[in-house]
Amino acid sequence: MAPRVAFPGWKPNLTASASKQDDRVLISAMSVMRFDTRQQTKLGQQMKLAPRMIQSMEILQLPLPLLQERVEQELESNVALELVEPGDGATEIRTEGEAEVADTEREFIAGESGEDFQRLADLENRYRDVWDGGEEVRRPTAGAGERDRKMDAMANTAERGKSLTDQLDDQWRLVEVPENVSVAGRRLIEYVDADGYLGADLETIFEQGGGLEIHDWSISLLERTLERLHRTLEPPGLLARSKQESLLLQIDAIVELEGDGEGSWTDAAVLIGEHFEDLVQNRLPKVSKDAEMSLERVQIAKALMRQLSLWPGRELANPDAQFVMPDVIVEYEPENDAYIAALADGTMPVLRINPQVEKMREQPELDHDGKTFIDTAVRDASWLIDAVNQRSNTLLRVVRVVLERQREFFDHGPQFLKPLPMTEVAERLGVHVATVSRAVSEKWLQTPRGMYPLRRFFSGGRETGQEGQEKSWEAIKEMLREIVDAEDKAKPLSDQKLADALKEKGVEIARRTVVKYREQLGIPPARRRKVHATG
Incomplete structure (x- = not known):
């Protein structure tokens, strides 16, 4: 007998005939289990960033060294992108008597004889491994006897410095000591921290080196070796505990x-x-x-x-040291009594689309795949050139607003720095605040007052009470520094007295804020600034 199925809200009728009410309950319960399909129209908006927009934002945010590296990578990978050398035109005219041009530097011209296409095929066969990435790509120089500016720049770039551990290991390998002392010394050097101190006690080093096959491995050996390291390594004071x-x-x-x-x-x-x-x-x-x-x-x-x-x-090896390249140079022009901003000359290469590659696009013998390849290369090169130019224009526009709003800083010094929110600059330029943030990220200004990160000119602040003038937090810190420098060192000012001195200058802040600013400036408390009188 087949099992009976019970539905919610329905009870079976044990009488011979079911009532109409029971039938309606049954139909209602079964309708809950009905499946159907329907078409529905929905209106909505969705924002998607095109690849070109994403690339433009990435280029805008890159600091100058990384941007140069990015351009170098594109020059190596994109045949349609070309670096414009000084005095270089679209084509070169060679006079008679010049040395014969190498095949790799001759311009490809489509002729009826097909000679140049055969030369292209020969070059492809000759340099197939290079173009496929099997060998290192080497670009030919501009001509015999001429210096390659890109190679000179790479040669003059400082190499990445060795780590502290590697430098100490190099020093220690020059010392004539027994083999077990030499190995124990290299083991101790592995525990040096960034400040030059020994990062673990000798007991821990001994326990962790138990599996090493070192003759006479012991605490005593480590102590003797450490003493020799102290006398040998330069500068003195390294590997101290x-x-x-x-x-x-x-x-x-x-x-x-x-x-x-x-x-x-x-x-x-x-x-x-x-x-x-x-x-x-x-x-x-x-x-x-x-x-x-x-x-x-x-x-x-x-x-x-x-x-x-x-x-x-x-x-x-200082991990905090960084190589800084100015993106923008600010100079004072006395004739117009104005500060002028310009991109740092020579820091960014001038790019263009290779005209020879563009001409190849029009050759009738070129197949569909070849045309697609050239079109893609030219498009990518155009996008990169536009993104670099957009970065330069946006950066200069932002800097010009900074020069206008922070004129007193450039005239009188850091204590006259004003609050400048990024939203204000974004509104003036008609761009999103995120664009301004990317434009100032890790960018540097070279000014008559020194080198400054561009982000320093964007900070909050407060009214000083002097006719509603505004002071940025950086300007208040400079005022605090001046007060400490001018204090009587025999009776240095406490934090509360520093707050009172700032109040006299129109800046009213709490004592705890003075403590925070003082610590950020690296100024010790009053008891440690005191100079004790002799006699």
Whole structure:
């Protein structure tokens, strides 16, 4: 007997005949399970970025070194893109008597004889591996005896510096020591941190090196090796286990080289070794009493310590150092009493579409695939040239607004920097604020007052109370720096007094804000700025 199916809201009728009401309930329940298809029209909007727009935004945001690298890559990969050399025209006219032109530099001309097409086929067969990426691509120079500007620029570019570990390893390999000491030294060098300190204790290094096949592997071997490293590596103070040890190693090296006739370096070593914490906190009277030195001797020793480095490793490899190239140069024009902005000359190559490639497009013998390839190459080259030009135009427009709004900065200095939100610049230029943000990202200005990141001129601020004038946060920091520089060092101003001094100049901010700005400027608190009087 087949099972009966029960639907929600329906109960089977046990009588012989079902009522009409039960039939309606059954039909209603079954209608819930009905499946059907319908057509529906929906109106909506969707934004999609074209590849050309995406490329333009990427080019706009790139800093100058990365943009140059991007252009170099395109020059290598796109046959339709060409670098315009100074004085180079669309075609070259060679006079009689010149050296014969190489096949790779002769212009392809479609003739009835088909000689040039045969030459093209020969070149393809000859350089197939290069064009397919099997060999390194080498571009011919402009002519015999001429210097290739691109190759010169690449040759003059500083190579990527070696890491601190590699430089120390190079020094250590020149030292004549037993084999096990040499291997243990290289093992210790692997633990150096960016500041030049040993990044782990000897017990940890010993445990982690247990699997190494080093003769007499022990803590004692590591200690002897570390001592030899301290005496050998330059600059002194490397692979120290603490700041105190690093400073003492540097003092030992100076005394060994220059001597210590007046004993001031010896005093400095005593203060660092026995009174380091009080010295850091500038508790000089307490240091003088505990060390049984006159306050004058303590201050002389402290002044000598300025020759020492707390980060000896950064003298060899500084991860914070960066190579900066100005995108825009700002100069003052006295005739018009105005600041003029121009793109840095020579930083960006001048690009164009290779005319020979364009002519090949019109050759009737070229098949469909060849025409498609040339069309794609020419289109990509045009997009890149347009994107680079758009980047230059947008950058100059942004800089001109900055020169207008920040005129007092260029005339009088950083303390006159005004608030300049990106939204204001975007409204004036009629572009989106994201475009302004990309335009200023990692761009640099070379000005009569020095080199500045373009983003520095865009900051918030507040009204100073002097006729509603506005001061940017950067300008307020410069005012704070000036107040600290002018204070009486025997009685340095506390953070609250610094806030009061700023209030007198029309800038009212809280004490905690003064503390934040002071720390950002690297200014120590009052107790550490105090200069103790002698005698």
